[in-house]
Amino acid sequence: MKKITLQDIASHLNISKSTISTVLNGHGDEKRVSKETQEKIIQFAKESNYKANHLARGLSLGKSDMIGLVIPNIGDNYYARIARRIERKARLSGYNVVFSSTGEKQERESELIQSMLSRGVDGLIIASSQKNEEDILKLKKNNFPFVLIERCYPELETNFVGEDNEGGVSLAVKQLIQLGRKRIGFVSLKPGLEAMRMRLEGYQNTMEQRGLVVRDEFIHELEYEYSEDEMYEVVKSMVQFPTSVEGIVFATHFLAASGIRALKQLNIRVPMDVALISFGQMNAFDLIEPPVTAVVQPVDELGDRAVEILLENLEGKNLNHRKIILSNSLKIRKSCGAI
Amino acid sequence: MKKITLQDIASHLNISKSTISTVLNGHGDEKRVSKETQEKIIQFAKESNYKANHLARGLSLGKSDMIGLVIPNIGDNYYARIARRIERKARLSGYNVVFSSTGEKQERESELIQSMLSRGVDGLIIASSQKNEEDILKLKKNNFPFVLIERCYPELETNFVGEDNEGGVSLAVKQLIQLGRKRIGFVSLKPGLEAMRMRLEGYQNTMEQRGLVVRDEFIHELEYEYSEDEMYEVVKSMVQFPTSVEGIVFATHFLAASGIRALKQLNIRVPMDVALISFGQMNAFDLIEPPVTAVVQPVDELGDRAVEILLENLEGKNLNHRKIILSNSLKIRKSCGAI
DNA sequence: TTGAAAGCGGTACCAC
DNA sequence: GTGGTACCGCTTTCAA
Numbered sequence: 018m019k020k021i022t023l024q025d026i027a028s029h030l031n032i033s034k035s036t037i038s039t040v041l042n043g044h045g046d047e048k049r050v051s052k053e054t055q056e057k058i059i060q061f062a063k064e065s066n067y068k069a070n071h072l073a074r075g076l077s078l079g080k081s082d083m084i085g086l087v088i089p090n091i092g093d094n095y096y097a098r099i100a101r102r103i104e105r106k107a108r109l110s111g112y113n114v115v116f117s118s119t120g121e122k123q124e125r126e127s128e129l130i131q132s133m134l135s136r137g138v139d140g141l142i143i144a145s146s147q148k149n150e151e152d153i154l155k156l157k158k159n160n161f162p163f164v165l166i167e168r169c170y171p172e173l174e175t176n177f178v179g180e181d182n183e184g185g186v187s188l189a190v191k192q193l194i195q196l197g198r199k200r201i202g203f204v205s206l207k208p209g210l211e212a213m214r215m216r217l218e219g220y221q222n223t224m225e226q227r228g229l230v231v232r233d234e235f236i237h238e239l240e241y242e243y244s245e246d247e248m249y250e251v252v253k254s255m256v257q258f259p260t261s262v263e264g265i266v267f268a269t270h271f272l273a274a275s276g277i278r279a280l281k282q283l284n285i286r287v288p289m290d291v292a293l294i295s296f297g298q299m300n301a302f303d304l305i306e307p308p309v310t311a312v313v314q315p316v317d318e319l320g321d322r323a324v325e326i327l328l329e330n331l332e333g334k335n336l337n338h339r340k341i342i343l344s345n346s347l348k349i350r351k352s353c354g355a356i
Numbered sequence: 357m358k359k360i361t362l363q364d365i366a367s368h369l370n371i372s373k374s375t376i377s378t379v380l381n382g383h384g385d386e387k388r389v390s391k392e393t394q395e396k397i398i399q400f401a402k403e404s405n406y407k408a409n410h411l412a413r414g415l416s417l418g419k420s421d422m423i424g425l426v427i428p429n430i431g432d433n434y435y436a437r438i439a440r441r442i443e444r445k446a447r448l449s450g451y452n453v454v455f456s457s458t459g460e461k462q463e464r465e466s467e468l469i470q471s472m473l474s475r476g477v478d479g480l481i482i483a484s485s486q487k488n489e490e491d492i493l494k495l496k497k498n499n500f501p502f503v504l505i506e507r508c509y510p511e512l513e514t515n516f517v518g519e520d521n522e523g524g525v526s527l528a529v530k531q532l533i534q535l536g537r538k539r540i541g542f543v544s545l546k547p548g549l550e551a552m553r554m555r556l557e558g559y560q561n562t563m564e565q566r567g568l569v570v571r572d573e574f575i576h577e578l579e580y581e582y583s584e585d586e587m588y589e590v591v592k593s594m595v596q597f598p599t600s601v602e603g604i605v606f607a608t609h610f611l612a613a614s615g616i617r618a619l620k621q622l623n624i625r626v627p628m629d630v631a632l633i634s635f636g637q638m639n640a641f642d643l644i645e646p647p648v649t650a651v652v653q654p655v656d657e658l659g660d661r662a663v664e665i666l667l668e669n670l671e672g673k674n675l676n677h678r679k680i681i682l683s684n685s686l687k688i689r690k691s692c693g694a695i
Numbered sequence: 696t697t698g699a700a701a702g703c704g705g706t707a708c709c710a711c
Numbered sequence: 712g713t714g715g716t717a718c719c720g721c722t723t724t725c726a727a
Contacts, residue, residue, distance in 0.1 A: 032698085033697065033698040035699075035700090036696085036697055036698070048697090049697095054696085076703050077703050079703070
């Protein structure tokens with residue numbers, strides 16, 4: 018792919034590289050380049066379809082106009098949607114985005130951050146595995162622009178855009194309670210993720226506030242890579258006499274999907290026997306019988322805000338750390354017993 | 357983010373940049389650098405956590421170790437899953453991937469390709485809007501390494517990894533026929549996408565082969581940005597006497613989801629009144645009542661193969677164009693009337 | 696009003 | 712065995 022360079026234009030037009038660069042960067046007037054030359058240059062650049070070499074430009078300027086996005090898994094609908102917003106908004110400001118999936122592995126996350134840095138990204142947006150405080154701290158110490166999304170390090174003062182996990186679960190639990198359920202269970206992932214801890218707290222606090230007992234048997238935490246069989250056992254145990262639940266809140270959309278599968282296998286009627294609510298949406302939740310009530314996460318806004326903050330940082334303004342917690346809402350459908 | 361450079365190491369060690377570069381790139385032995393100096397260099401590089409500046413390296417080498425991924429929408433589960441595979445495989449070969457969503461707009465696709473090129477990506481993987489033959493042709497003429505996925509330009513000889521659209525639909529139609537349905541409809545998107553044309557052909561050919569009539573009323577093509585209302589009208593018209601269908605094949609997963617929504621609203625029983633099959637999967641298809649039979653697309657393999665071919669091209673081997681058509685399979689569930 | 700030159704951080708050729 | 716040096720393409724300062 019032969020590309021035309023500044024030098025090419027220079028030779029062709031018999032004007033120096035520097036002048037051409039100045040003009041093409043829009044500093045023509047301020048540097049008092051004559052109208053004529055300006056036009057000649059712009060004209061020719063357009064004709065020859067000149068596009069500056071970003072690598073060279075970046076090397077010289079010390080910036081790359083690239084934003085790195087480090088997330089657990091781009092294949093997950095949740096992150097994919099966030100990525101979409103991020104890319105869109107970044108593009109509008111002239112940035113491209115490089116992404117990488119960590120698979121929730123600390124080691125890979127660390128590598129990826131390093132790799133992105135050596136690649137010269139101007140800033141990072143990270144949904145951290147939360148087992149990588151070291152790298153994040155390093156970024157912070159070096160004053161490198163970055164914003165954490167969805168998962169934060171509570172001990173670290175950093176930019177952060179997240180959602181109200183506790184409040185979201187609380188919405189769900191309250192909804193179930195309001196519909197008359199008292200023995201409510203909670204299925205989540207083993208801690209390690211702050212978000213999961215907050216969701217658990219949301220569950221516990223709300224139950225307590227409403228004066229409902231939380232039995233040990235009500236709470237189940239699966240490994241991140243659980244099997245459908247494990248979910249089956251969990252759900253089975255939850256619906257068993259004498260501690261059987263009347264409602265379940267699932268801490269993520271995929272847990273909910275697995276849970277529903279298990280409930281079907283067990284021939285448990287939803288919501289008659291057990292009502293349920295999912296934290297997080299899934300595309301076809303409205304098509305499932307009964308349609309699934311879900312906590313709707315503010316994905317779009319999350320992506321948008323993350324980019325906004327990062328861009329502000331990149332432009333050097335508003336350098337103090339910002340923590341933004343977006344609120345969740347509840348999409349009520351039949352699975353919770355309503356309607 | 358202060359970074360240590362080759363020059364820093366050079367000064368510190370009193371060894372020239374060139375030697376250091378040689379060693380750090382693993383050409384130490386072949387260039388007969390003494391074991392001692394090699395060790396000294398490697399040692400120090402490790403201690404000081406030296407990471408080469410990719411921009412500089414890229415500028416010098418004329419390559420960036422970046423692959424550009426241009427797709428309609430990273431938020432769509434289908435592309436997100438492909439992206440995941442691509443990123444994973446690319447990373448294993450030392451490449452990072454920059455992505456951009458075109459929103460199916462020719463104009464933006466064109467811009468994005470340009471932008472990626474000026475960014476110095478080494479190769480491109482593109483799911484084109486198919487309204488952009490011009491840019492693709494330009495890439496081809498310039499011998500720039502790229503591979504088209506999912507959508508190809510039939511007139512152009514290029515690398516391509518796609519799926520057997522015709523065969524996939526054929527599987528679906530045959531399945532319905534086998535289960536006794538004769539009046540089978542097909543809901544698709546307005547052409548413009550080769551894949552859609554092929555799917556339509558698959559439908560028509562299979563019907564014809566089996567001696568079934570295809571009435572005009574059986575085929576409906578919606579705009580890419582259709583509304584749920586439009587889908588409702590389409591489905592409504594399809595189930596109306598006297599031309600009512602007994603089965604419907606939806607050309608994409610989201611069309612199927614909308615279609616199911618419409619069928620529910622119309623109180624049509626699936627599969628008793630109308631059986632249906634979706635081309636393409638959705639996460640919760642197995643949870644819908646009845647569970648949705650779907651053509652399973654070879655997403656993982658598609659991503660893998662695309663990267664493989666691109667890497668081969670980048671390494672300069674196997675330069676002739678390769679067209680790969682992956683086959684689809686059918687995941688049979690109740691919605692088609694089986695079981 | 697324009698241009699020469701240095702430098703961004705590497706790589707690689709060719710002398711020493 | 713090792714190092715000097717030119718160059719990748721662009722930006723920017725300073726001099727003309």
